[in-house]
Amino acid sequence: MSASRRDFLKLTGLAGAGLVVRVPFLAAATPADPGAEPFAPNQWLRVGSDGRVTLVVARTEMGQGVRTALSMILADELEADWASVSVEQASTGPLYTDMNTGGSDSVESSWVELRRAAASARTMLVAAAARRWNVGVESCRAACGSVVHVPTGRRLSYGSLAAAAARLPVPKEPALKDPKDFRIVGKPVRRVDGPAIVTGKARYGLDTRVPGMLFAAVARCPVAGGKLARFDAAKAKSVPGVVRVVEVSTGVAVVARSTWSALSGREALDVAWDEGGNAGLTTAELVRRIDAAAVSGKPHVSRREGDVEKALAGAAVRMTATYRDGFQAHASVEPQNAIARVSSGACEIWAPTQNPQRVQREAARLLGIAPEKVTVHVTLVGGGFGRRLGADYAVEAADVARAAGAPVQVVWSRKDDFEHDWLHPAGRADLEAGLDGSGRIVAWKHRFASLHLSMFGAFDPESVDQPDVDPWGGYDTPYAVPNLLAEWIAVESPIRTGAWRSVEYPANVFARESFLDEIAHRTGRDPLDLRRELLTGSFPWASKRVDRSQLAAVLDLAASKAGWGKHLPDRPGRRSGRGVACNVYHGRTLLAHVAEVSVGAGGDVRVHRIVTAADCGQVVNPLGVQGQVESGVAWGLSYALKGGIAIEKGRVAQASFRDFPALGIAEMPRVEVYTVPGSNRPTGFGEQPVPPVAPAVANAIFAATGRRARSLPIRPADLAS
Amino acid sequence: MRYRLTVNRKLREVEAEPDTPLLWVLRDGLNLTGTKYGCGVGACGACTVLDGGKAARSCQIPVELAAGRRITTIEGLSSDGGHPCQRAWLEEDVAQCGYCQSGMILEAAALLAAKRRPTDEEIDAAFADHVCRCGTWQRVRRAVHSTSRLASKGATPSEGRQ
Numbered sequence: 001m002s003a004s005r006r007d008f009l010k011l012t013g014l015a016g017a018g019l020v021v022r023v024p025f026l027a028a029a030t031p032a033d034p035g036a037e038p039f040a041p042n043q044w045l046r047v048g049s050d051g052r053v054t055l056v057v058a059r060t061e062m063g064q065g066v067r068t069a070l071s072m073i074l075a076d077e078l079e080a081d082w083a084s085v086s087v088e089q090a091s092t093g094p095l096y097t098d099m100n101t102g103g104s105d106s107v108e109s110s111w112v113e114l115r116r117a118a119a120s121a122r123t124m125l126v127a128a129a130a131r132r133w134n135v136g137v138e139s140c141r142a143a144c145g146s147v148v149h150v151p152t153g154r155r156l157s158y159g160s161l162a163a164a165a166a167r168l169p170v171p172k173e174p175a176l177k178d179p180k181d182f183r184i185v186g187k188p189v190r191r192v193d194g195p196a197i198v199t200g201k202a203r204y205g206l207d208t209r210v211p212g213m214l215f216a217a218v219a220r221c222p223v224a225g226g227k228l229a230r231f232d233a234a235k236a237k238s239v240p241g242v243v244r245v246v247e248v249s250t251g252v253a254v255v256a257r258s259t260w261s262a263l264s265g266r267e268a269l270d271v272a273w274d275e276g277g278n279a280g281l282t283t284a285e286l287v288r289r290i291d292a293a294a295v296s297g298k299p300h301v302s303r304r305e306g307d308v309e310k311a312l313a314g315a316a317v318r319m320t321a322t323y324r325d326g327f328q329a330h331a332s333v334e335p336q337n338a339i340a341r342v343s344s345g346a347c348e349i350w351a352p353t354q355n356p357q358r359v360q361r362e363a364a365r366l367l368g369i370a371p372e373k374v375t376v377h378v379t380l381v382g383g384g385f386g387r388r389l390g391a392d393y394a395v396e397a398a399d400v401a402r403a404a405g406a407p408v409q410v411v412w413s414r415k416d417d418f419e420h421d422w423l424h425p426a427g428r429a430d431l432e433a434g435l436d437g438s439g440r441i442v443a444w445k446h447r448f449a450s451l452h453l454s455m456f457g458a459f460d461p462e463s464v465d466q467p468d469v470d471p472w473g474g475y476d477t478p479y480a481v482p483n484l485l486a487e488w489i490a491v492e493s494p495i496r497t498g499a500w501r502s503v504e505y506p507a508n509v510f511a512r513e514s515f516l517d518e519i520a521h522r523t524g525r526d527p528l529d530l531r532r533e534l535l536t537g538s539f540p541w542a543s544k545r546v547d548r549s550q551l552a553a554v555l556d557l558a559a560s561k562a563g564w565g566k567h568l569p570d571r572p573g574r575r576s577g578r579g580v581a582c583n584v585y586h587g588r589t590l591l592a593h594v595a596e597v598s599v600g601a602g603g604d605v606r607v608h609r610i611v612t613a614a615d616c617g618q619v620v621n622p623l624g625v626q627g628q629v630e631s632g633v634a635w636g637l638s639y640a641l642k643g644g645i646a647i648e649k650g651r652v653a654q655a656s657f658r659d660f661p662a663l664g665i666a667e668m669p670r671v672e673v674y675t676v677p678g679s680n681r682p683t684g685f686g687e688q689p690v691p692p693v694a695p696a697v698a699n700a701i702f703a704a705t706g707r708r709a710r711s712l713p714i715r716p717a718d719l720a721s
Numbered sequence: 722m723r724y725r726l727t728v729n730r731k732l733r734e735v736e737a738e739p740d741t742p743l744l745w746v747l748r749d750g751l752n753l754t755g756t757k758y759g760c761g762v763g764a765c766g767a768c769t770v771l772d773g774g775k776a777a778r779s780c781q782i783p784v785e786l787a788a789g790r791r792i793t794t795i796e797g798l799s800s801d802g803g804h805p806c807q808r809a810w811l812e813e814d815v816a817q818c819g820y821c822q823s824g825m826i827l828e829a830a831a832l833l834a835a836k837r838r839p840t841d842e843e844i845d846a847a848f849a850d851h852v853c854r855c856g857t858w859q860r861v862r863r864a865v866h867s868t869s870r871l872a873s874k875g876a877t878p879s880e881g882r883q
Contacts, residue, residue, distance in 0.1 A: 668862075
């Protein structure tokens, strides 16, 4: 396996056992900031003599609510007073070696470790109190930021015990709370960053300030693979406020005293590009390459059960369908930006990043210094969605700061952000099924072709031979079919492509769940009943097996709450329908949506209601889960129904939100969320709601109109009556 | 050039080129970074401020035209986060990444100052040119309605409360 592929697995956290690097729990006392607080039993938390509890979060907060969820886990297990807990963002350094935030696993991967860290601290605080009272620890109990001596009702605050607790040994195997005693975990808790956000005090990357810093805008070749031909700095330098114009590896940086001067200076810059071999590239050409690979390329087999070809040959009915999706941008509202300060063999970077260690590594390589000489400070992130797993914009800041000889904030304009995004690539899924005389599915074939994700490195044909992990949504289909084949083909991407909220799942879940719906209608069965029939036994995922009945339970919950099979409200002049779709995300969170839509005479689609059911183990914060479903639904609907990205003349044709419309307030459906009660390890919720949105809507559109949408985004013209 | 403008009820003097958008004067000149840059062309609403009580896109107002006006940013909407819109935003836990929310809160403040009890359609119209990629819309709508309920209990969702 190549390094890039391995990085990808690590980055997305999908590889299950073995590949995901975890920071081990540190049993030894290693204060995060010695001297600042009296009690810091490990790198995750500190208790001050004033009773303040500080949680150090080594993950990126980008709206998914990780700071809130981790604070809840900590406060509950520590028996802290919720009001006393505050969050501190970790920076790169020896204590925090994997801060990658991707693959929706921050809560899951922190669950045990953080609880153990908090339980250790609680045990030590209780022991310190028992010592002070000269009583047995068993007669003492931790509660809401204090230790209580139960027989006498005496009470000592954590703050007053912190210094004494710090002198005690850290327990190796602290006793964890019984989940039935959780008093914060499982309750709706509002976002900890809320007060800072609503008062404008929250500091994102773009709001970060460093003494003496300048601002820069970089002119880059709009065509991937192109390079600088020539530039003349004179006009740019004549713009008031422009300090320097410097060549860097990504183009030409205009460095100025203010953002506006930098942007104006770049506007005035005289620059020409050698656009290279991609200058004629179009969306149609890229799709042609994907099609050619899908039809005649050599596929990699990711899952094979039984003999699909034989079963297809003997089938009473054979069905085939091709599904497509398009290029999409991340378009987080905070554009890319970063500050770098480079001095005498060291570098400091402030960036809204999902992967600070990657920034550290790549900046070190650029500067020719050791990675540990680069410190990366993670700011709040104004929307991540996978875009900020790339380190490009932060490394560029280091490049500009070095060339400018001053700390610099590199600011990307909205147009830059579209032009140099790592796009979600177009994809094509070819599905084929064989049915026996009674309509039973006896063969299922899923082949996916798309561009490789250049965010994770150059195309390496060897690196794609991962028999068990692609395509997401194809190889891990939850349905029991006796003869099964999942295959995929990656095409070298000449443009910038990358991880995008749930990556390959949306395209493949759209295909799989739509095709199942097509089979249900062809064989005269209810789409929900057909799914239930196929959800018996278990299916493999990494080293474990997933019980299909759990997904059946989730589907039933969604269906009953949505009123599946019941009459829909009449909407004059519109055709109405319901659709269902489900998915299991990397063998973890199981989730189903039921969509209620109506279609007007002109083919305009309105999604009125989405009912979601999920099994994600222990729900840490129901308010957070609800929010992530709302968010995933909005994201999935933008993907299913709104614009997309077009490549023209080798460049991204969209430059603003005007030509890349995202789902707006008037189009937002009512979203209802139901979870299956559970006390198992919590599984993630950031990406999970996205994949089944498009097929639930497409299936509802079919129920409403009899028209099958096989290509995303769905266009009204295809549905006009 | 030097310009004088009233920001959050204080008279401020700034040095800037005449074409500099108010957005950058606020952010870089006055260090009021609560007003966000999202697109620079008036298409996302992240830079929304109150201009004499009306919602305005600060990226579309050159500083020479802002001179003499009364501008309120998120930092000046209240001294303590106590404006009814801010309280409702917290109560409904609207924000996700939060980046677009200052603009939304100021849009809501302007809407509610003009219309005490806006309908869903009026809310949709007011927020039509805002972009939120986290999809907080359901809660935005709820927060506007709940502000309107708070307001009817006495508080006034008007410009710049001290």
